[in-house]
Every structure is written in C-alpha cells, then in structure tokens.
Amino acid sequence: xxxxxxxxxxKYQWAASVTKLTALFFLLLIAxxxxxxxxxxxxxxxxxxxxxxxxxxxxxxxxxxxxEIRIPKAITAVIVxxxxxxxxxxxxxxxxxxxxxxxxxxxxxxxxxxxxxxMLSAGSITTIYAxxxxxxxxxxxxxLAASLGAAFIMFLIIAISARIRDNVIMxxxxxxxxxxxxxxxxxWQYFSAPEQVKDYLLWTFGSLGGVSGSQLYLLAAxxxxxxxxxxxxxxxxxxxLLGEHYASTMGLTVNRTRLLIIGSTSLLAGSITAFCGPIxxxxxxxxxxxxxxxxxSDHRMxxxxxxxxxxxxxxxxxxxxxxxxxxxxxxxxxxxxLVGSPVVIWIIMSRNNLKNSF
Amino acid sequence: MPGSEEVRRPAFDNKIHxxxxxxxxxxxxxxxxxxxxxxxxxFLPRITGLRLRSIYSIGxxxxxxxxxxxxxxxxxxxxxxxxxxxxxxxxxxKGFTIEYFENYKLVKIVNSFSNKTDTLQYVLVQRGTPAxxxxxxxxxxxxxxxxxxxxxxxxxxxxxxxxAADVIxxxxxxxxxxxxxxxxxxxxxxxxEVGNGSAMNYELIISMKPDLLMxxxxxxxxxxxxxxxxxxxxxxxxNAEWMETDPMGRSEWVKLMAALLNKEEVVNPKFEAMxxxxxxxxxxxxxxxxxxxxxVGMPFKGTWYVPDADSYLTQFLRDAGAxxxxxxxxxxxxxxxxxxxxxxxxxxxxxxxxxxxxxSKEEIxxxxxxxxxxxxxxxxxxxxxxxxxxxxxxxxYWESGAVHPSLILADxxxxxxxxxLPGHQLFYYQQLQ
Numbered sequence: 001x002x003x004x005x006x007x008x009x010x011k012y013q014w015a016a017s018v019t020k021l022t023a024l025f026f027l028l029l030i031a032x033x034x035x036x037x038x039x040x041x042x043x044x045x046x047x048x049x050x051x052x053x054x055x056x057x058x059x060x061x062x063x064x065x066x067x068e069i070r071i072p073k074a075i076t077a078v079i080v081x082x083x084x085x086x087x088x089x090x091x092x093x094x095x096x097x098x099x100x101x102x103x104x105x106x107x108x109x110x111x112x113x114x115x116x117x118x119m120l121s122a123g124s125i126t127t128i129y130a131x132x133x134x135x136x137x138x139x140x141x142x143x144l145a146a147s148l149g150a151a152f153i154m155f156l157i158i159a160i161s162a163r164i165r166d167n168v169i170m171x172x173x174x175x176x177x178x179x180x181x182x183x184x185x186x187x188w189q190y191f192s193a194p195e196q197v198k199d200y201l202l203w204t205f206g207s208l209g210g211v212s213g214s215q216l217y218l219l220a221a222x223x224x225x226x227x228x229x230x231x232x233x234x235x236x237x238x239x240x241l242l243g244e245h246y247a248s249t250m251g252l253t254v255n256r257t258r259l260l261i262i263g264s265t266s267l268l269a270g271s272i273t274a275f276c277g278p279i280x281x282x283x284x285x286x287x288x289x290x291x292x293x294x295x296x297s298d299h300r301m302x303x304x305x306x307x308x309x310x311x312x313x314x315x316x317x318x319x320x321x322x323x324x325x326x327x328x329x330x331x332x333x334x335x336x337x338l339v340g341s342p343v344v345i346w347i348i349m350s351r352n353n354l355k356n357s358f
Numbered sequence: 359m360p361g362s363e364e365v366r367r368p369a370f371d372n373k374i375h376x377x378x379x380x381x382x383x384x385x386x387x388x389x390x391x392x393x394x395x396x397x398x399x400x401f402l403p404r405i406t407g408l409r410l411r412s413i414y415s416i417g418x419x420x421x422x423x424x425x426x427x428x429x430x431x432x433x434x435x436x437x438x439x440x441x442x443x444x445x446x447x448x449x450x451x452k453g454f455t456i457e458y459f460e461n462y463k464l465v466k467i468v469n470s471f472s473n474k475t476d477t478l479q480y481v482l483v484q485r486g487t488p489a490x491x492x493x494x495x496x497x498x499x500x501x502x503x504x505x506x507x508x509x510x511x512x513x514x515x516x517x518x519x520x521x522a523a524d525v526i527x528x529x530x531x532x533x534x535x536x537x538x539x540x541x542x543x544x545x546x547x548x549x550x551e552v553g554n555g556s557a558m559n560y561e562l563i564i565s566m567k568p569d570l571l572m573x574x575x576x577x578x579x580x581x582x583x584x585x586x587x588x589x590x591x592x593x594x595x596x597n598a599e600w601m602e603t604d605p606m607g608r609s610e611w612v613k614l615m616a617a618l619l620n621k622e623e624v625v626n627p628k629f630e631a632m633x634x635x636x637x638x639x640x641x642x643x644x645x646x647x648x649x650x651x652x653x654v655g656m657p658f659k660g661t662w663y664v665p666d667a668d669s670y671l672t673q674f675l676r677d678a679g680a681x682x683x684x685x686x687x688x689x690x691x692x693x694x695x696x697x698x699x700x701x702x703x704x705x706x707x708x709x710x711x712x713x714x715x716x717x718s719k720e721e722i723x724x725x726x727x728x729x730x731x732x733x734x735x736x737x738x739x740x741x742x743x744x745x746x747x748x749x750x751x752x753x754x755y756w757e758s759g760a761v762h763p764s765l766i767l768a769d770x771x772x773x774x775x776x777x778x779l780p781g782h783q784l785f786y787y788q789q790l791q
Contacts, residue, residue, distance in 0.1 A: 064705055069697055202661070213728070327696065329695075
C-alpha cells in the first residue's frame, strides 16, 4: 500500500528511483551500441561508430549492414522493449493479477488470426491476388491482415467490457476469446500443407529483423501513441490498484478508465505483434522486474522503468539471438523466455516483495 | 551396428547396374537420415507461400518429339512370353532400386524415416499371376496399376511423363495442379479429392479401392500411419524423390512409375533423350570461364534459407556454369542464415533467382525496401521460377519441372550465359520487370 502516500521516505525513494532510471538509461545506451556492433559479419567497433556518426566507411557492405540491418533491428528492439512491458504492466494492474500479459485479452491471437488468414487460406489465393490488385503486397499485406485481426478482437473485447462490470469476468472472457481465436487458427493449420504451416510457425517465432524503412516509422508512431495514453492514465492506474470500489468512491470513472487502458494495450500489443510476431515473456516479466527493483507501485515511475528495463532486456536478447560470430539467428521468442525467465526468478525470489504490489 | 547396412540395402541384383561404388552407396545410406532432414528443410521454404507444383503437357510434348527421333530401342520381352515389359536400369537415384524377375518386379525404397534406415519392399506382380511368397513384409502391388492415388504434384508429373495421367483416380490436395488432364478429370469427377493437407480420408480411399496410394515419405508420416489402408489391402508407397541430391536423381523416379505401369518402353527412351539433352547443355556450360555469382531465395522475417552443397539446386547452379557462394558448405540441405550474412553477397551478386512468389520488381521492393539496393535489383537481373504459374496459383516448376531437369538447366544457362543457347526461350523462369 505505497500508493498515494508520499511521505518523507516517499521523497527519498523518488530521488533514489531517478538515480536508478539514469543508470538504466546508460545501460540501455551500452546495450544499443553493443547490439549494433556485434553480428555475424565482424565489423570493427571503430568502423561501426564511424558509420553511426558520419555514415562513412571503407566497405560498402558494412555501411549497408549497419544502416539497413542492424540499426533498424536495434530500434525495433527498443520499440518492442517499451511497448510490451508497458501494456503488460497495465493489464496486471487492471486485473490485479501478476500473470496478466499483453496477450491476455486475445489481441495477440487476433493478430495471429489475420496472419493465418493470409498464409494458410491458400485455397483463396485468388482473393489474395485480388487484394494485391489494390496495390498491397508482401509484408504490407501481412501487416494489414495482422492489424485488422488485432483490431477486430480489440473491438470485440471493448464492446464486451462496456457491458461487463467485473474485471475478473472480463479476464476470463478475454482468455476464452483468445482460446477461440487460437482454435480457429489450429483448424486452418490442420488443413494446410506442411510448407504453409511452416511459414506460419516462422511468424509465431517472432522476429525483430523484418521491420525497416517506412514500416519502422509507422510502428514507432503507433507505439508512441500507445505509450502516451498509458502515461497519461498512470494516475488512474494507481487508483485502480486500490480496488474498483474504492477507486470509484475516489471519483474514478472505472468504465472509462478501463476502455482507455484496454485501448492503449491493444494499440501497443496489436501493432507490435503485427510487425514482429508474437513476442512472449517480456510483457509479463518486465513489470515484475520493475516493481522489484524500484519497490514501488507508482505508475509514473513504473512506466518509464518498464520502458528502460524492457528495452535493455530486448537488446540483450537480440544480441544473444544473433549468436555473434555465427551465421544463423535464433528466433527472438526462444531467447526472451530462455534468458529472461531465470533473471526474473532470481530477482523476484531475492527481493520477495511481489505481493506488496497487488 | 556393423553389417546392418547390408541388411538395409540388399546386394544389388546383377540386373541393376549402378555407377556408384559399393563404398559410396554405403556412405549415402549412412547419410540418408541426415539428407532427409535437410531435404525436408530445404524443400519447405522453397515452396513457401506459393505451394506450387504442377505439370504441363507442352514440356512433355517437347521431350516426346525429341525422344521420337531416337529410334525405339529393341524391347526385351521376356523369353517366356509373359507380359514382362522392357527393363529399366537406374543411373542416378539413390532412393530406390528395381529388380526384375519372371512375373514380378521387386522395388525397394529407402525408408529413412523411422529411427533406423531400412528399405520398404514392394512386389509388383503382373495382374493374374501368382505373387511370390518369399518376401515376407513386402507389400504386393498388381501391375499395371490402373487406379492410382497420389499425394503430391510430383507424382502427377511422374504419371504425365509416362503418358498415363489418366490412371490417377484420387488426389490428396487438388489445389496445386497444373496437369490439364488431371484438372479436367477432377472437374468431371473422374478424379476425387481424397484428402486435404495432412488429413487423408481413409474411408473414402478404401471405398474407391485404388491399386496403389503413392505418398511422400516424411519423418512425421511413418508407414505405420497408413496401417488402416495397408490393412484393407491397399498398398501404400512412400516416395522419397525429394531427398535426391541431384536433379537427374529426382527425375529418375519416372522409372519407378514406368515399372508400376509396365511402361518402361515408353519411359526409357524419353528419359535417355532428356538425359542426353541435360548432358549436352551441361557440357556447353562447362566450357565457360566467367562464372557469374548467383544469390538464391528470399529472406523471410530476417532469416534467409539458402541451399547448401548437397542441394539439387546447388547442383543445377554448378551444371549451369554459375558461381554460388555456399556451394561447398555441407549442412542439412539448406542453410538458415540471418539477413546480414547473405546481404554482402547479395549486394554484389550478378544474378538473383528463385525469389519465392514474387512476380515483379515492385513486389520485391514491397517485401522489403532494403532489397532494392542489391546489385541484381539495380541491374535488373532478377529471375524467378514462376513463369508457369497458372490461374489457381499452381507453379509448373514444381510439377513438370521435377521430371524435366534439362529444361530447367536450359533456362538457367540461358539466364547466366545467353550466348550458349541463343534459340532457347525461357520455359519456367521469367525475368522480373
């Protein structure tokens, strides 16, 4: 119950937290540079820095690799590292459940549904050609389908949430809708040729490397909008932690708050899933890390903390996924869970203060 | 397990002459499982998105005409007057053997899908004659096969090559077909769709009583899976043509189809003509001194699958006089690289081929703007194998192309060294504009 009780210790905590945030920011910078510096092709650090600063280097291929491959990938990692943890944090607060995640309402599954529609419904390949006639093809088509899928589920959830007052019921309904969506996808998979299923499987592994150019700008803009909404609603989130009844007696319009939170979560999780595939784990784990490390449930502190920690963790995972020195790449989803889980277990067990937050 | 290889691969009958030394055969056997995995891995990304494959009769006509020029070889009817057709012998394939006996043929197909490699045996008995009793465990097939069910467009291509697409009565997947005969039969109901994707309708198949069901062997589909069919007396043949490491080996599976249909006399000269054509083009390309650098495939979500040393596509590139960056790297059939590993090669390459389902430069750029900086994109030397994509989205490259490697090789040589084949028109490939 640390919420809204800023005493003298509160102020001290605030200062300490700002120091921690600054430290995290430098950690993020180091992780960012490291992510760009290491990869399959070995490029001297000097050359990498030259390319970042002046855009010049002796080797054409190096410029291409750094500017067109590594920097967009690192920026995508930053965007994902901000968006997913913040949406996870919001879900955990809204449902007052430590296991809630961005995918809990089925928005991720909705994006998957859109992708499955494009990849697996090969019988309607002519339909896809028809869409192509509209001038949408390749990755944009996939993106459009994923966004529409996520938006469809999102509106469904919002429509239901407007009728249901109880958050626990809302949580169960969200999980069930996710299940329905996943089984629709499974039916498609069952009736699809192995090579199509493989395509879809590759998508579900998640990837940071497929976003570049104008797609990157679009993703950044949508996620920034989602983050702004989250930050603006941080006071309401604090109040929600006291329980819905108490929050409403404090003058909070619970329903409107809920719509706002679900909306921003859908924007964040939906857009990131559409662009990068369903990236698991960090959405659940990073909020716990942030709460443990900062020992607070003040969302004005937790949201930036989630962004910084999530970003550093994503960059670290990407560095590992690239397996520096080797020619292959591991799916990012595998690394986030493999590397992240032990870290979370360790921090939560050593600090043992998770319960305080709910 | 010393000696177990002998069991797996019984000594070759003297009727079959393999150019491969015993030692190499053995090495191949050892590698089989590994090869398999790879072929699978390689194969899948290849047909990504498009799920192409099919047949076309023009190619067949073309070859038919060439083969007609080579006068029919003396047919070898068996002395006893039994309806044993001409024999066939295998030169390239590593996946199966055929032995000829008085009134039956013995086919052994390497089955590397279970935990240990062994061979599946099939006794092809002339209709109306008694089946031999000395092959316990072998499946018995009455030949000539009159009702055939297939699960892959490659199988359709095999039947088309033998000029017998009409024997096909059932298909597992009707979506990706080029063969006009089969499409027509499908429309008139002569051919039934007996499955969808990985799900087969066993009851329908059993009720239709085919002489044989031909499936693609794969690690997740062991022969035991087809027990309901084999138990009902329907033989199931597990083809593994897609694990062959060179194009001629893949296409040589037409000889298995010939044996099943008693059409050796038709198929043998046709295959020989095709083989001569392949070698003629290969010899032409062998003389070139400048070997352009080729980059293959289309990256997806940051991963770029490229063929390795054992891939049949790499063999095509070698035979077509091209230089390929990973032609000596052994792996599991394909190499899963990250974008940044392939990018330096792609930036400087002379040609870029097989870009998934892209049909124009625009589509390539739409997939990822970064591809436009590759040299082949700038120079316009982008060639994709989807010229013969039909109205239902089936690509003939995967159907008739599988049994006409000489045509694919001709296309590639025409692309890399146009001066060598001035008269050739691209058949499967098209230049993206």
